[in-house]
Every structure is written in structure tokens, then in C-alpha cells.
Amino acid sequence: MAEDKAPETQFLTYFEAVRQALKEEMELDPSVFLMGEDIRYSIFGPTKDLHLEVGEGRVLDTPITESAFVGAAVGAAITGMRPVVEIMFADFMTVCMDQIINQAAKIRFMTGGQVKVPLVIRAPGGMLSSSAAQHSQCMEALFMHIPGLKICVPAGPVDAKGLLKSAIRDDDPVLFFEHKALYFASDEVPLDPRFTVPLGQASVLREGGDVTIFAISGMVSSAVSAANSLARDGISAEVIDPRTLVPLDTDTLLASVRKTGRLVTVEEGCLTGGVGAEITALVTSEAWSDLKGPVIRVAAKDQPVPFSPVLEAACAPNAQTIAAAARECVGKN
Amino acid sequence: MPEFDEELIMRLYKTMYTIRSFEEKVSEQAGMGMIPGFMIHLSVGQEAVAAGVCAALRQDDYIVSTHRGHGHLIAKGASTDRMMAELRGKETGYCRGRGGSMHITSVEVGGLGANGIVGAGLVIAPGAALSARLRGTDQVAVCFFGDGASNQGTFHEGLNLAATWKLPVVFVCENNGYGFSTPQSSHQSIGRISRRAEAYDMPGITVNGDDVLEVYLAASWAVERAREGAGPTLLEAVTRRWLGHYVDDEDDYRSAEEKAEFTLHDPIEQLERRCIEQGLTSTSQLERIRSEVDEEIERACAFAEESEEPSPEDDPGLIFSGGER
Structure with a gap:
């Protein structure tokens, strides 16, 4: 009987798909935790009230201090954790360029492979509704020039979920660019927690x-x-x-x-x-x-x-x- | 003076002398062109800070270091042969020749990395401390930085985050009076950097950074405090950088008189005098330690000399780990 089977997909928006990926990976792996500015409030929704579901200690609202929490994420990643940090708007990555480029991207190479850097930086980019010059830029090309960073650019809810899960499981630093104008795009998203989209597959x-x-x-x-x-x-x-x-x-x-x-x-x-x-x-x-x-x-x-x-x-x-x-x-x- | 056991004092002496001997050899070899580049920052004269702080740590505690980081790593227990090999750019070096002096790292002893960016470690150390808390361990993270770094944004951001979250961090400011060529009086309006702790509601202590026992006592207090969950401390150790900022530095911004005075505060000689005056040890015992260390450094040089060069073919495999959970 069809109605006895659990549904294989769920109609989700892009931001809900991101949220589902975060929640599934946090349930799967205790070393995954989130940091960012006002992420419990969450302007675009992916992390709103997530601490109520996964535990207060795993969703950390930080001060407005990109250098500190991205730097701290590097420190946590090289000592056994899997931090997923959110830069509220991708443009703010300019405030923590040292932590991304000189530290996260280079530390594995510079130390001759002594460390892994399983770090994900989620960053909403792109134009949406008159956000103007400092809240609209697409930053991905800038970072393609930096060896040591992986870059995801999901264009829909299915890929947002599948790629984010792969990014969190990956042992290298991943920049995960979510597009603000896509947050309310929706699609049928696979519910099987084993579902992922591998990095590097068009x-x-x-x-x-x-x-x-x-x-x-x-x-x-x-x-x-x-x-x-x-x-x-x-x-x-x-x-x-x-x-x-x-x-x-x-x-x-x-x-x-x-x-x-x-x-x-x-x-x-x-x-x-x-x-x-x-x-x-x-x-x-x-x-x-x-x-x-x-x-x-x-x-x-x-x-x-x-x-x-x-x-x-x-x-x-x-x-x-x-x-x-x-x-x-x-x-x- | 509180009681110090002889074993600790001998350990501190040996650590300081190892740093001195290692760096004097590095200086000599750099002068002979044996060490690639000129980005070699020596800490001769500052040994008491590294030795005193690291003696207060456990093997599984973390240190985050600076561009002037040889001493920190030696004090944390790294082996001088693999360090010397790294400085020579050899495959047997800790970083397989990819880091060199300025990025020297030994994760196995808790050394999370020297850093070429002034002030970078101030935000990384709180992350290592946060990681320890989230993993449920009682490890402590020490962040070494200089007076120059105390003007970087990361100083303020790192201290604020660590204090707000009461993270187990000890911020150790090695105040050697200069950011490269710029004297402290020209780069900040305060004299005692530890006063900045007040702004973050954490204890701020200034100690004589040339007195290894004083450093050790203060660091022990701060480390235990962090371990017990009472939060971070800003520990300022006032010391002197005897040599230039880097090996080729002409160091003409400091007068001969000023430089001559540095050696009067030699941390190694001070400890020697104290030990002998108090009958803790004999000159012959200290001499034995020194000759053992000198032999170790000679062996390290030979190891580095005989080691193979790294291969560019291995570079691509070091950019990404390629692994996943």
C-alpha cells in the first residue's frame, strides 16, 4: 500500500533544505557545530531556533566579530571539530580574509599535511531586493584564485542539501555560497539521510x-x-x-x-x-x-x-x- | 622565593639553553647562507618566556605561536633535529620543508603553528580552547604574541571572544619593546599591555619575562585557572630581543648602549646564578647540561644536512587532504 511507505522526498524551500542538511549532519556527528552572528535568530531562516532541536551548545551566537569566529573555527577544525560557520552576508568575508586565505586555506600545506581543516563557511551572496553594494556581491570568483579552498554554489534546494552534507563531511575547508534570491525557491528534496551530492560533479x-x-x-x-x-x-x-x-x-x-x-x-x-x-x-x-x-x-x-x-x-x-x-x-x- | 624542586629548575635551564644553542646555531648557519631565505626571526634573550610558560603546560595542551616561534616549539617538546631540518627546507622537517622557520609546527606536541601574520594566533587559540570544551576535555590553549600584535584587531576580537565565552586560554604577550623597528612608546599609548585585560574583564598580569621562575609561577596560576573553567588571563612578560627583528636586520634603530644593556638581563645567567647561590646545583652540573645540549644541536645539524630535499611532485597532494569523514 503506497500510503504505508514513508515519503521519499519532501517539498522544501532552499533555506529549509540547508536547515535539514545541518540538522541531519549534527545528529550524525557530535563534532559538527555552528557559529555565526545572530544565527539563532537567522535572517534568512536556515538556522532559526535550530539550537532548540540540536542543543544550545551546538549553535553558538557570536559577537559581531568575523575574524574571531572564523579564526576560532580554524582552531577548532585543526583540533578535531567540524565547525560550520555562517558569514551573514558573503560581502563580510572581506573582514576575515586573513582567517580564510592565510590560515584556513594554507595551514594544511604549510604544515606539511599535519592537520586537516574540516571547516565549512556558509555565506549568502548575490543580489536581492536593493541590498546595495556591501550586501550583494558574488565572491566566488575571488576565492577560486586561492589554492586550498573548495567552493560550492548550489542553485536549488536539492543541491543545497546534498552539497552541504558533503561539504560538512569533507576534511578540507569549503566555502558554501548560498544565493539570497534562492532561499524561497522550492523543490522535492530527498529525505534519506544518506543522500548527498558529491563535490566536483556537474x-x-x-x-x-x-x-x-x-x-x-x-x-x-x-x-x-x-x-x-x-x-x-x-x-x-x-x-x-x-x-x-x-x-x-x-x-x-x-x-x-x-x-x-x-x-x-x-x-x-x-x-x-x-x-x-x-x-x-x-x-x-x-x-x-x-x-x-x-x-x-x-x-x-x-x-x-x-x-x-x-x-x-x-x-x-x-x-x-x-x-x-x-x-x-x-x-x- | 617559593620552593621549586630541582628537577623543574634543571628542566627550565635545559629548555632555555636548548633554545639559545639552537638559535645561535641557526644564526650562524643563516649567516653562511645554509638556511633558505631571510624570514628567520630569533628569540635570543627571550627564552624564559617560552620555557616558563610551556613548563606549566601538559603535553596535550595547545600552543599557538608567532613568527618568532622556535623557542615556543622547543619548550613544548619538539625535537631539534626535525626543527633544524625544517629550517633547512628538508623533507624530514616537521612540515616537510613546506613551512620553514616562520610556519614551524608540530601538532604531535601540541604546537598548532608558528604564524607569518602578526596577531593571527589570537583568534585561532580561542578556537582550540573551544574545541577542547566541546570535546569535553580540560585542555588549555596558550597564545603567544608580541607587543606589536597587541594593536591588531585580532587581539581585541580574540580576547573579547575568549572572555565572553570563558574559554580556557592564556594569552601570553611577549613584550620585547619593539614591533620590528618601532618602539612600544611609538606604537601604543600605554606601557603595560596587561592593563588591556581590564577592558575584557579578565585578569591582567605583568611579570619580569627574563625571570623564568616568575614566568613559570604566573603561567601556572593562569593555566590552572583556565583549566578549572574560570576563563582566560592576559599575561604580559616584559623581555628583550637581543638580536634584530630578522637575521638580516641591520638593527640600526637601537643604540649600542641600549643593546649592551640587554645582556645584563640574560635569563639563562640569572637562573645559573640563583641556582648556585642557593646551592641547588653546581657549575659542573650546569656545564654538563650545556655540553649535552650542544651535542644534541650538532646532531640536529647533521641530521638536517644529511636529509633529502623535498620533491615538487608531492606538493599537489598536500593542498587538500582529499579525505572525508
């Missing part, structure tokens, strides 16, 4: 033969919309979400580009020195002979994110600009 959201659209984080759903509108014009686009930038699933990306011969990269971060720049360099060096034309990068303008809703919308890519780029790429603009 997802092909739509298959196609004319052009590859490589999109990350908040831009993935726009890329899928763009692909749907391109289909109506007879252009068949393949949409790839790498899900993690480090490690990067180069095999899936290169296989797609070898098939389509064309590539558009899409991100909400700035154009210059962005994720797309690295992907373009990779593809042009590894699949040059398969490319039928130049790679096109779609990204935010090279400027601080503005406050005005009109200006903010003009700053970021959207389904229309992605579709236009793809048409240009295939020579049908």
Missing part, C-alpha cells in the same frame, strides 16, 4: 546540441529559462551547472563543448576576472579545435551593485541577456 539540466550554457548559482534558473526560449527559435541549448567550482567537473563541461562547439558562461559576479574568464581560458586551451566561435561571457557589470531597483536590475544578467548571448554565439542574433 549537473546537466537540459541537453542540447547547438550551444553550451555554463551557469552558476542564482543564474542557473535564468539559463534554463533562456534555453526554453531559445528552443522556441529552434536553437538547442545544453545547460550545465557545475555545482562546485573547486573541484570543477571539467570532464562534463569539455564533453559538452566538444559536442556543441559553442559556449556561453553565465554568472552574477562581475565580468573581469570572473568565473567565466577562467572557464573560457580552460575551454580555449583544452577544446580549441572543437570551438566554432568565440566564447561569450555573461556577467554582472564591472561596478559595485547599486541600490535603486532600476539600476540593480540593469546590473545583473537575466534570461533575456543570456538568450541574446546564446543567439549571438550561434550566429542567429
Whole structure:
């Protein structure tokens, strides 16, 4: 009888999926604990009142002191704990750059492998509702340049849950970028506590033969919309979400580009020195002979994110600009 | 003077002399170009702080160190051969030649790392202490830092967090009077850094950092206090950096007169005098310790000399552990 079986999935929002991953991993492993500013209150919801479910001692509200709690997380990680810290807005990672770059990312290498650093830094990034320049930036490209950091960019609730569980179990420092505009996106999320999404495995959201659209984080759903509108014009686009930038699933990306011969990269971060720049360099060096034309990068303008809703919308890519780029790429603009 | 047992005093003496002998050898070899680079910061003259503090710790307690960290690690029990090999950049070094002097680390003795960023350890040590509490152990974390680091944001953030959460940390400020070339009077408006403890509602103590017994007593008090759950202490040890900031430092910002005075406070000689005056030991016994240590350092140099160079092929495997729970 179907109704006797426990449901295999649950309809959850992105923030609820993050919360479920945290709770499951904390129940599974006593060394996992959370730190961050106002996380029991939790602006976006993932950790709201979680201390009531997992215990006061495991969800620690810190002073407003990013350097101290990220530094403390490094100290705890190298001495046997698995801290998951939240930077309230990804932009605030600039306040604790030493702890992330000089300490978390380098300490294993510098000590000749004497320590593991099983640390997760959750950081909501991206534009949402006039948050302006210091609460909107996408920081992932900046950190791709730093060896020693793994980077997750989940674009939906299923990946948010599965990737976060993998990140917590991973023995290396992981930056986990949640996109603020996705927190209320919802989907059927697997309930089996064994469910994870491995780091370094891209997802092909739509298959196609004319052009590859490589999109990350908040831009993935726009890329899928763009692909749907391109289909109506007879252009068949393949949409790839790498899900993690480090490690990067180069095999899936290169296989797609070898098939389509064309590539558009899409991100909400700035154009210059962005994720797309690295992907373009990779593809042009590894699949040059398969490319039928130049790679096109779609990204935010090279400027601080503005406050005005009109200006903010003009700053970021959207389904229309992605579709236009793809048409240009295939020579049908 | 309180009673000190002879074994402790001999241990303190041997530790201080080992640091001195190790660093004098490092200075000599650096001068001969045998040690790569110039980022070598010596603590000659400051040995009493490392020795006195670490003698108050258990093997499983943690220390977080500074760029001037050889002494701390020796005092915590690291072996001088693997340290010397690390300074030479050899595969047998503690960090397999990837860290060098400035990042020297021996986790097996509780040394969580020297650090090239001034003040970085001030926020890492509270994390090690938090970890101990969450794991249900009574380990204590000591954070060494200098007078210069006491102006970094991490000093204030680390002390605030540790005090607010009553973490088992002892913050040990080695006040040698200089942040690189800048005298303390030019880098902060206070003389006694321990006064800053008041702002975080923790005890602040200043001791003569050239008197190893005084350091040991104060550190023991602070360590036990931390272990019992009473929270952190700021312990300032006033000492003197005899040599330049780093091995190639011309050190022309300090006068000859000032430098000549440093040696009058030699922590090793002070302890020697005291031991002999009080009949705790004989000059021949101390001499025996010194020659044993000198031989150990010679063996460490030979070990480092004979050790293999590391291979770049092993570098990629050290960036990530690649493991998972």
C-alpha cells in the first residue's frame, strides 16, 4: 500500500533544505557545530531556533566579530571539530580574509599535511531586493584564485542539501555560497539521510546540441529559462551547472563543448576576472579545435551593485541577456 | 622565593639553553647562507618566556605561536633535529620543508603553528580552547604574541571572544619593546599591555619575562585557572630581543648602549646564578647540561644536512587532504 511507505522526498524551500542538511549532519556527528552572528535568530531562516532541536551548545551566537569566529573555527577544525560557520552576508568575508586565505586555506600545506581543516563557511551572496553594494556581491570568483579552498554554489534546494552534507563531511575547508534570491525557491528534496551530492560533479539540466550554457548559482534558473526560449527559435541549448567550482567537473563541461562547439558562461559576479574568464581560458586551451566561435561571457557589470531597483536590475544578467548571448554565439542574433 | 624542586629548575635551564644553542646555531648557519631565505626571526634573550610558560603546560595542551616561534616549539617538546631540518627546507622537517622557520609546527606536541601574520594566533587559540570544551576535555590553549600584535584587531576580537565565552586560554604577550623597528612608546599609548585585560574583564598580569621562575609561577596560576573553567588571563612578560627583528636586520634603530644593556638581563645567567647561590646545583652540573645540549644541536645539524630535499611532485597532494569523514 503506497500510503504505508514513508515519503521519499519532501517539498522544501532552499533555506529549509540547508536547515535539514545541518540538522541531519549534527545528529550524525557530535563534532559538527555552528557559529555565526545572530544565527539563532537567522535572517534568512536556515538556522532559526535550530539550537532548540540540536542543543544550545551546538549553535553558538557570536559577537559581531568575523575574524574571531572564523579564526576560532580554524582552531577548532585543526583540533578535531567540524565547525560550520555562517558569514551573514558573503560581502563580510572581506573582514576575515586573513582567517580564510592565510590560515584556513594554507595551514594544511604549510604544515606539511599535519592537520586537516574540516571547516565549512556558509555565506549568502548575490543580489536581492536593493541590498546595495556591501550586501550583494558574488565572491566566488575571488576565492577560486586561492589554492586550498573548495567552493560550492548550489542553485536549488536539492543541491543545497546534498552539497552541504558533503561539504560538512569533507576534511578540507569549503566555502558554501548560498544565493539570497534562492532561499524561497522550492523543490522535492530527498529525505534519506544518506543522500548527498558529491563535490566536483556537474549537473546537466537540459541537453542540447547547438550551444553550451555554463551557469552558476542564482543564474542557473535564468539559463534554463533562456534555453526554453531559445528552443522556441529552434536553437538547442545544453545547460550545465557545475555545482562546485573547486573541484570543477571539467570532464562534463569539455564533453559538452566538444559536442556543441559553442559556449556561453553565465554568472552574477562581475565580468573581469570572473568565473567565466577562467572557464573560457580552460575551454580555449583544452577544446580549441572543437570551438566554432568565440566564447561569450555573461556577467554582472564591472561596478559595485547599486541600490535603486532600476539600476540593480540593469546590473545583473537575466534570461533575456543570456538568450541574446546564446543567439549571438550561434550566429542567429 | 617559593620552593621549586630541582628537577623543574634543571628542566627550565635545559629548555632555555636548548633554545639559545639552537638559535645561535641557526644564526650562524643563516649567516653562511645554509638556511633558505631571510624570514628567520630569533628569540635570543627571550627564552624564559617560552620555557616558563610551556613548563606549566601538559603535553596535550595547545600552543599557538608567532613568527618568532622556535623557542615556543622547543619548550613544548619538539625535537631539534626535525626543527633544524625544517629550517633547512628538508623533507624530514616537521612540515616537510613546506613551512620553514616562520610556519614551524608540530601538532604531535601540541604546537598548532608558528604564524607569518602578526596577531593571527589570537583568534585561532580561542578556537582550540573551544574545541577542547566541546570535546569535553580540560585542555588549555596558550597564545603567544608580541607587543606589536597587541594593536591588531585580532587581539581585541580574540580576547573579547575568549572572555565572553570563558574559554580556557592564556594569552601570553611577549613584550620585547619593539614591533620590528618601532618602539612600544611609538606604537601604543600605554606601557603595560596587561592593563588591556581590564577592558575584557579578565585578569591582567605583568611579570619580569627574563625571570623564568616568575614566568613559570604566573603561567601556572593562569593555566590552572583556565583549566578549572574560570576563563582566560592576559599575561604580559616584559623581555628583550637581543638580536634584530630578522637575521638580516641591520638593527640600526637601537643604540649600542641600549643593546649592551640587554645582556645584563640574560635569563639563562640569572637562573645559573640563583641556582648556585642557593646551592641547588653546581657549575659542573650546569656545564654538563650545556655540553649535552650542544651535542644534541650538532646532531640536529647533521641530521638536517644529511636529509633529502623535498620533491615538487608531492606538493599537489598536500593542498587538500582529499579525505572525508
